[in-house]
Amino acid sequence: xxxxxxxxxxxxELHAQAVLAPVVGQAVAYPNVPFTPAExxxxxxxxxxxxxxxxAGAGVDSQTRRPGVFQVSxxxxxxxxxxxxxxxxxxxxxxxxxxxxxxxxxxxxxVQSVSPGPGGREDTWWAVPVSVWWLVHxxx
Numbered sequence: 051x052x053x054x055x056x057x058x059x060x061x062x063e064l065h066a067q068a069v070l071a072p073v074v075g076q077a078v079a080y081p082n083v084p085f086t087p088a089e090x091x092x093x094x095x096x097x098x099x100x101x102x103x104x105x106a107g108a109g110v111d112s113q114t115r116r117p118g119v120f121q122v123s124x125x126x127x128x129x130x131x132x133x134x135x136x137x138x139x140x141x142x143x144x145x146x147x148x149x150x151x152x153x154x155x156x157x158x159x160x161v162q163s164v165s166p167g168p169g170g171r172e173d174t175w176w177a178v179p180v181s182v183w184w185l186v187h188x189x190x
Contacts, residue, residue: 054116054188057157059098062120062184065152069145070094074124075137089174090127092134097121112188117162120146120182125175126174132169135178139166159184 063080070078077093079085087093100118122142126135143164150161166181 052188052190053155054157054186054190056186057101057154058100058116058118058159058186060155061152061157062098062182063096064154065145065150066094066096066122068125069142070122074138075139082147087175089159090109092124092126092138095123097123107118111182115188116186118184118186120184122182124178125172125178126177128171129184130176130178132133132142132176134168135169135176139178139180142166146182157186157188159186 067078074092074094077087077091079087079093079095081097085095097120098118099121100116102117105114124135124138124142126138143166146161146164148161148163152159152161162182162183162185164182167181169178171174171177
């Protein structure tokens with residue numbers, strides 16, 4: 051049985067831990083894992099947004115092209131300006147720069163691009179999303 055879906059998720063999350071540690075420490079919310087942010091303390095949330103798969107070439111034996119987005123949302127206390135959150139977004143962009151390859155098992159995740167989105171208020175937080183566009187070619 052293929053483990054490509056799990057390999058993609060783990061490769062991205064393990065790299066995110068290293069990239070986010072200097073920015074928010076261990077305060078990272080992962081999918082389907084209970085998490086309560088500490089009021090007034092920066093934190094991040096990661097989400098996996100796989101896109102539609104397609105053949106990477108002609109024929110039934112061609113690889114499968116698996117694109118997706120790894121969404122890293124950064125949360126900083128509201129009312130303290132945007133510098134800290136912008137610096138954190140830059141750290142994510144630097145850590146997932148275009149061309150970065152992440153390997154887990156037999157799967158290699160290649161970062162195609164990374165872009166921060168506009169910041170905005172969410173309750174008591176200033177939030178900035180950073181989208182990491184990735185691509186995997188797998189043999190299914």
